[in-house]
Amino acid sequence: MSGSSGQSAVSARELKFSYGQRLALDGISFEVRVGEIYGFLGPNGGGKSTLFSILATLLRPDQGQVSVLGLDIVEEAALVRHQLGVVFQSPSVDEHLTVEENLVHQGHLYGLRGVDLKSRIKVLLERFSIDDRRDDRIRTLSGGLRRRVEIAKALLHQPRLLLLDEPSTGLDPGARRDVWKALEELRSSHEVTVMLTTHFMEEGDRCDRLALVDRGRLVAQGSPESLKGEIGGEVVLITTDDPEALCVEMRQRLDLDAAVQGSRVRLETERAHSFIAQLVETFADRIDALSLAKPTLEDVFLHRTGRGLGEEE
Amino acid sequence: MSDLLAATTLWNREVVRFLRQPARVLGAVGMPLLFWALIGSGLSSTFRLPGGPEDLDYLEYFFPGTIVMLILFAAIFSTFSVIDDRNEGFLQGVLVAPVRRSALVAGKVLGGATLAWVQGMLFLVLAPVAGIHLSLRSGLQVAGVVALMAVALTAFGFAFAWRMNSTQGFHAVMNLVLMPMWFLSGAIFPLSGAPGWLGWAMRLNPLTYGMAALRRVMYGDLSLSEQSLPPLGLSLTVMVIWAAVALAVDVWLVRRGGSP
Numbered sequence: 001m002s003g004s005s006g007q008s009a010v011s012a013r014e015l016k017f018s019y020g021q022r023l024a025l026d027g028i029s030f031e032v033r034v035g036e037i038y039g040f041l042g043p044n045g046g047g048k049s050t051l052f053s054i055l056a057t058l059l060r061p062d063q064g065q066v067s068v069l070g071l072d073i074v075e076e077a078a079l080v081r082h083q084l085g086v087v088f089q090s091p092s093v094d095e096h097l098t099v100e101e102n103l104v105h106q107g108h109l110y111g112l113r114g115v116d117l118k119s120r121i122k123v124l125l126e127r128f129s130i131d132d133r134r135d136d137r138i139r140t141l142s143g144g145l146r147r148r149v150e151i152a153k154a155l156l157h158q159p160r161l162l163l164l165d166e167p168s169t170g171l172d173p174g175a176r177r178d179v180w181k182a183l184e185e186l187r188s189s190h191e192v193t194v195m196l197t198t199h200f201m202e203e204g205d206r207c208d209r210l211a212l213v214d215r216g217r218l219v220a221q222g223s224p225e226s227l228k229g230e231i232g233g234e235v236v237l238i239t240t241d242d243p244e245a246l247c248v249e250m251r252q253r254l255d256l257d258a259a260v261q262g263s264r265v266r267l268e269t270e271r272a273h274s275f276i277a278q279l280v281e282t283f284a285d286r287i288d289a290l291s292l293a294k295p296t297l298e299d300v301f302l303h304r305t306g307r308g309l310g311e312e313e
Numbered sequence: 314m315s316d317l318l319a320a321t322t323l324w325n326r327e328v329v330r331f332l333r334q335p336a337r338v339l340g341a342v343g344m345p346l347l348f349w350a351l352i353g354s355g356l357s358s359t360f361r362l363p364g365g366p367e368d369l370d371y372l373e374y375f376f377p378g379t380i381v382m383l384i385l386f387a388a389i390f391s392t393f394s395v396i397d398d399r400n401e402g403f404l405q406g407v408l409v410a411p412v413r414r415s416a417l418v419a420g421k422v423l424g425g426a427t428l429a430w431v432q433g434m435l436f437l438v439l440a441p442v443a444g445i446h447l448s449l450r451s452g453l454q455v456a457g458v459v460a461l462m463a464v465a466l467t468a469f470g471f472a473f474a475w476r477m478n479s480t481q482g483f484h485a486v487m488n489l490v491l492m493p494m495w496f497l498s499g500a501i502f503p504l505s506g507a508p509g510w511l512g513w514a515m516r517l518n519p520l521t522y523g524m525a526a527l528r529r530v531m532y533g534d535l536s537l538s539e540q541s542l543p544p545l546g547l548s549l550t551v552m553v554i555w556a557a558v559a560l561a562v563d564v565w566l567v568r569r570g571g572s573p
Contacts, residue, residue, distance in 0.1 A: 056409050081411040092406030094326065096333045108322035109410040111315035153406075 009193035011033045011291040015064035017050050024050040026216035037194040041204035042213030043309050052165045056086045087150050089166040095139040099149055110157035123154040144175025164196040168203055200310055201297040212229035212301050219304045231295040233270030239289040246286055319412040320420040325423025341432050349379040375525045376443035378500030383436055384429045384463050385495050389431035391425025392470035396480050418541040422468045430461035461552050462523040468559035475566045496523040522551035
């Protein structure tokens, strides 16, 4: 997978990390290309946060190597930090300070000052449509606005790699759209590589490529389309009183590869629409509801791990 | 150069944040004032410093002790801000920035120490009320000693606070370490009046030397003839070493750890 190392923004090999006895990362390798949006999708507690902390230079891996734009993340942490913009899940802005004050402090931490800093702040405030709030304290801002300030803050020193931890968590749909609009603009207008973690499959769908993270391992990697393509066909979900019994009967009477998922019966197949009528006729009195859908990333995750994204360890 | 800028910006934030929290300002100034006025007046008539001048009442004896308490409390509050920074998330943003760890410590500790120093200087305005009349020279010396003590205590508190993630945990440190240090510093009773074992505890307490330095410069080193008070040179040396060791430990702690 390496090979074209000139185009690689981040490359990780065999990362391992444990908190005492608990293994959080169990040999993770991946390659992220310059300019793409790369996501880590998985349930909470699966290892995403640990991975994020390592990429953000806050934790050292027990084993393995990560290079960011050709720099070793442990040996050359100080240089890596200049190239990194980090947006944490919990806010890192100071809520007692105003929007502009936060950005000025951030600039100073990265060695920016004076006219250069002022003009960068102006550009970012306008770009994220927060210039009318520049003199307001952070505590008076809504969650969506705060997240925009966070992103503006992370971009102030023009990093070449932007890391975001669960960028949509805690935001309403409108604010999520704003965040993604900003990320997509970033992809089209700059040479910024974006990496993010998420447990929302909708967010995974918007990445160029992603890795599914489960129990400290990457269970699959690829574009959303190619990952969903491996399931093929369609997914049928049947709501019923007794899913086990229905599942057995579907296997016996119609020779279908059905499985129980929670309180429902689930069926992955390429010709679902053609036998739904037959299915409904055969089990008319047993089926409460039935849905037919294209496979989602959650289906891929389920297929690979046997668990859904919402099920925590 | 960029480290200086980073340290300055963290220092500046510390001061601005303090001024924007009126409850903190009021508490920092109000409590020591209350302590001094109530305890000082209450014990005023019964107190007599062994070997000290006749006209030295407790309100006067306790005045420098109150300044040390004020610095101690200001230092404690500024170490709370280390814990707040971790919990509110601000700290993580600083830790991923290309900032030298020593600049981080310098900015935080000097920010807190500045606040402590300003509060101490404001309280000093009441010196004539306590019967202490400062010359310009002794005033400047007091300012220097207070600054040294502010840095030492803030850096000392920082070391305890760095790994903590709740202010509740710090209350134990405050009650079991910091407050006893103040009790045994000569702030409320003199070294000469303490029984043997207590006297030794006081002599081993670095804050005793800060207290002694403050008393000595306040009185121009002469008029206060308490023989057991450590000499000025020794006192200043102990304080400088204490501050330097505490700062070094802070930097070591911050460098050592990934944040939890």
